[in-house]
Amino acid sequence: MSVDLPTVRKIASLARIAVTDAEAEAMVPELNNILGWVEQLQAVDTDGVAPLAAVIPNTLRLRDDVVTDGDRRDEVLRNAPQAEHGFFAVPKVIE
């Protein structure tokens, strides 16, 4: 598998990263170099092997169903690039 220019543009769009034409072109050989290298994994026999998700056995805990936090609007908004009327402000989404 290898990536071409349209694929790089598509990935960049999925990743929400704007790329210039020059950046996208430079990215094609870079990504192919890395993807070509990881391709060697296809040669490993993994038949019947379950994918490892948790490295150290651990049971997921449920916390008590009680309110632990809240009333922190100002703290939550403190680092926002733009906040208005107690909300995060973004460019208009709906006309």
Added chain:
Amino acid sequence: MADLTDLGVAALRDGFRAGDFSAREAADAFIAAVAAGKPLNAFLIETPDHAIAAAEEADRARATGEFRPLSGVPLGIKDLFCTAGYQTTAASHILEGFVPTYESTITARLFGAGAGMLGKLNMDQFAMGSSNETSAFGTVLSPWRRSDGGNAALAPGGSSGGSSAAVAARMVPGATGTDTGGSIRQPAAFTGISGIKPTYGRCSRFGVVAFASSLDQAGPMARDVRDCAILLEQMAGFDPKDATSLDVAVPAWEASLSGDLTGKRIGIPKEYRVEGMPAEIEALWQQGIAFARDAGAEIVDVSLPHTAHALPAYYIIAPAEASSNLARYDGVRYGLRDLPDGANLQDMYAATRAAGFGPEVKRRILIGTYVLSAGFYDAYYTKAQKVRALIARDFTRAFEQCDLLLTPTAPSAAFALGEKSADPLAMYLNDVFTVPASLAGLPAMSVPGGLSAEGLPLGLQIIGRPLDEQGVLDAGLAIEQRAGFTARADRWW
């Protein structure tokens, strides 16, 4: 009085308790060292106010005979840890100006134990890199120079390069680091200090800026093994705020520390003898084996057959998790916002992320996005997770024959800045010895083992069974006692 910056964590703690000096005197000495160390670019921000406040509180408490575990000990904090009221950037422009309103569990524990903070330490951007060259705020310089008369600026290792440089240059007695694929161990090896990545889940990840969540683990970096044990004891422990935190007791690692390895079997994995490994790394390894044998250990040959596949599996899994974790940087809730004229919300996301992330971070997000995208998920991500299962199984089988593993930490001594930065793959290959233990979540430590022909530090790595930090620290101490590593970087800054 001798220079207080010559003292490590244990010596500062004990000297303060004995009344040899005040915590304020110690804090002032390190604050001056931090200021004098500016040419190394190890600190992103200096926080003398924090260190002084903690010291003055320690001095007041001492009057009433009240000592906390780290009273009198100021520390450096990697800029990946959120510190309430102090800028936290992960060395990225996208978080420039971000001042957390909350404290990471690790720093809360350290400060609760009496430690003060000297500043936030530079690092590879979002912990992605092995040389510190990906920081948005300039590269950290290693305090070490080659003995060849050349003056090449050397990499302090990465991603915890600010931490390693600050400890090695005696600007801090100890520092926090984080390790995703070797980011504590490799910089420790490059700068002649010790560092331990504990078992995955030992240290809480709450408030630590996320890179690859199934791999990220915090740990201490310090001048010797005892100091690492002291700091790790205060960092580790169950945290209900982190779902992957292990609910197990924290042993008294320092009190139990012993360099006697009688009855221990130490495995030497033959697959770590990689092609093209320099002769001096092989010689260092043999020296480490001799040290372990001298400490009473029995040496056994073991096999980790999937070692060669660890690195490519890591460079699928880590970027995949990073692409997901870094989706939160979108210009809405914190950090940078780039809003071009007439831009809609999608344009704002794309412009913000283009402006805020550095090239290596973008590269990894794109790789991660690609391997997780429809049609490729199974071929890449699921496959890599299966290989990860095989790598973990290799370790389980090896630990049926031995108690610990001994390997070199890195395939070379510190390289010169710029030497590998043009070739991402060459940079990735630097992590060949550290990544397998990360994939398996095992505790692993680097201790200085000797010097290269060019007079640069070389590290030995000890890998242990899950939760056997004691075994790892003990073997580290055994090597430290025999290596007698006392070399220090000449002060040129």
